[in-house]
Amino acid sequence: MASSSSMTALKLNAVPISNPNDTAKKTETVDLGNGSDVVFIQRLIPSDQSWKWFHYLDKHIPWTRPTIRVFGKSFLQPRDTCYVATPGLTELSYSGYQPHAYSWDDYPPLKDILDAVHKALPGSSFNSLLLNRYKGGNDYVGWHADDEKLYGPTPEIASLSLGCDRDFVLKKKPSKKPRDGNDEPASKRLKKSSGRDDQHTFKLKHGSLLVMRGYTQRDWIHSVPKRAKAEATRINLTFRRVF
Numbered sequence: 001m002a003s004s005s006s007m008t009a010l011k012l013n014a015v016p017i018s019n020p021n022d023t024a025k026k027t028e029t030v031d032l033g034n035g036s037d038v039v040f041i042q043r044l045i046p047s048d049q050s051w052k053w054f055h056y057l058d059k060h061i062p063w064t065r066p067t068i069r070v071f072g073k074s075f076l077q078p079r080d081t082c083y084v085a086t087p088g089l090t091e092l093s094y095s096g097y098q099p100h101a102y103s104w105d106d107y108p109p110l111k112d113i114l115d116a117v118h119k120a121l122p123g124s125s126f127n128s129l130l131l132n133r134y135k136g137g138n139d140y141v142g143w144h145a146d147d148e149k150l151y152g153p154t155p156e157i158a159s160l161s162l163g164c165d166r167d168f169v170l171k172k173k174p175s176k177k178p179r180d181g182n183d184e185p186a187s188k189r190l191k192k193s194s195g196r197d198d199q200h201t202f203k204l205k206h207g208s209l210l211v212m213r214g215y216t217q218r219d220w221i222h223s224v225p226k227r228a229k230a231e232a233t234r235i236n237l238t239f240r241r242v243f
């Protein structure tokens with residue numbers, strides 16, 4: 001008798017326990033070619049959890065709108081920002097601005113968010129986070145690549161979106177002009193570099209995760225353009241690893 005009940009227990013243990021929260025999230029991978037790709041998980045974080053994090057971050061993060069320098073001119077950055085990093089890392093500096101690095105312990109829910117992102121991306125280990133807050137459709141991020149040296153040549157950058165949907169556009173960098181011996185007119189080169197595969201748009205919804213990998217920062221630029229119809233606030237968290 002004892003052996004048959006232990007047999008039953010064994011059988012039961014062998015059946016995988018299905019938990020609706022563990023069902024594989026729908027993941028889309030877009031191969032950008034030449035060793036670059038984007039992974040997009042439309043619904044990583046359930047809506048109610050995403051709203052809890054949104055409201056916490058909106059209220060508690062010490063948002064600032066710094067003055068930055070682009071092409072020698074000073075601008076007010078067109079969105080709010082905050083930087084969080086593990087102590088002792090190389091300091092981040094972009095567009096003539098060096099943000100103060102807050103600690104993960106200053107805002108404990110950030111550690112839960114980081115855990116959720118790590119869980120979704122096995123093998124990842126992020127140690128810094130740039131947060132953005134877009135207070136409406138006039139806030140934006142212009143074309144750029146996150147190609148700062150401190151991220152290494154093939155950074156994995158994971159971007160979690162909370163709140164209002166916004167478009168995220170990736171565009172291939174124009175291929176370098178050959179120095180000489182090229183008599184192809186500029187108009188023709190332009191046409192070639194604006195093909196269908198040279199631009200991708202992702203609708204970044206509440207709770208979605210978009211990951212740029214490989215040589216995406218070397219070969220592509222990205223932006224979140226202004227949108228007249230986007231009235232509500234969007235919060236974005238971009239996780240990165242500083243080497």
Ligand SMILES: O=C(O)CCC(=O)C(=O)O
Nearest residue numbers: 130132141159224236238
């Ligand atoms: O808000 C986003 O989705 C992108 C932000 C971004 O590109 C950045 O912070 O470098």
Ligand SMILES: [Fe+2]
Nearest residue numbers: 144145146222
């Ligand atoms: Fe970026």
